[in-house]
Amino acid sequence: MAKTILRLELPTDPRWVNIAEMNIRDILVDHAFCEQKAASSGISLIVKYPDKTRLVEEMTALVAEEWSHFERVLDELKKRGYELGRNRPDEYVVHLSKHIRKGDKRERQLMDHLLVNALIEARSCERFKLLWKNIKDEELQKFYYELMVSEAGHYVSYVKLAKEYMPKEVVDARLKELLEIEATIIASLEPRPDRMH
Numbered sequence: 037m038a039k040t041i042l043r044l045e046l047p048t049d050p051r052w053v054n055i056a057e058m059n060i061r062d063i064l065v066d067h068a069f070c071e072q073k074a075a076s077s078g079i080s081l082i083v084k085y086p087d088k089t090r091l092v093e094e095m096t097a098l099v100a101e102e103w104s105h106f107e108r109v110l111d112e113l114k115k116r117g118y119e120l121g122r123n124r125p126d127e128y129v130v131h132l133s134k135h136i137r138k139g140d141k142r143e144r145q146l147m148d149h150l151l152v153n154a155l156i157e158a159r160s161c162e163r164f165k166l167l168w169k170n171i172k173d174e175e176l177q178k179f180y181y182e183l184m185v186s187e188a189g190h191y192v193s194y195v196k197l198a199k200e201y202m203p204k205e206v207v208d209a210r211l212k213e214l215l216e217i218e219a220t221i222i223a224s225l226e227p228r229p230d231r232m233h
Contacts, residue, residue, distance in 0.1 A: 048163060154211075
């Protein structure tokens with residue numbers, strides 16, 4: 037899936053899923069905040085581009101879905117007797133977001149925002165697939181399978197939205213650049229026991 041649908045250039049370090057399974061509490065906590073941030077990102081796009089009708093419609097649906105995912109992760113934490121705890125900075129997202137070009141044309145900035153969000157969804161999808169296929173907890177296997185499918189859909193939605201506002205060839209070229217940047221970022225980050233990315 038990673039190379040075909042998601043087009044990710046570099047697969048996740050295989051050690052990550054083993055580390056994640058041994059630290060599932062921290063992974064679930066970080067995952068909850070990732071879903072919260074995904075919803076917030078969608079809201080920010082609506083606030084910044086209220087004149088883009090298709091964007092507002094798509095983001096409204098996406099925000100609702102991401103927030104429902106946040107609630108579902110909270111349920112998984114509660115079932116296991118865990119608390120949400122404190123938010124942690126997401127180095128991966130911070131590094132990737134630096135490549136959203138500032139001071140450029142409004143549509144070009146929007147394209148970068150949408151494509152960066154697409155790549156975050158793609159990487160999350162790839163990691164959910166690893167969890168689904170490798171962890172022993174059957175309830176979490178099912179949970180991560182469902183979320184994997186959803187995140188793949190979000191990735192596709194973000195890329196399609198970018199092509200609503202910029203020419204297809206421009207979007208494809210920028211996505212290729214960002215995929216290479218994303219792979220470099222992933223290669224530079226050590227697998228951590230308390231991070232989804």
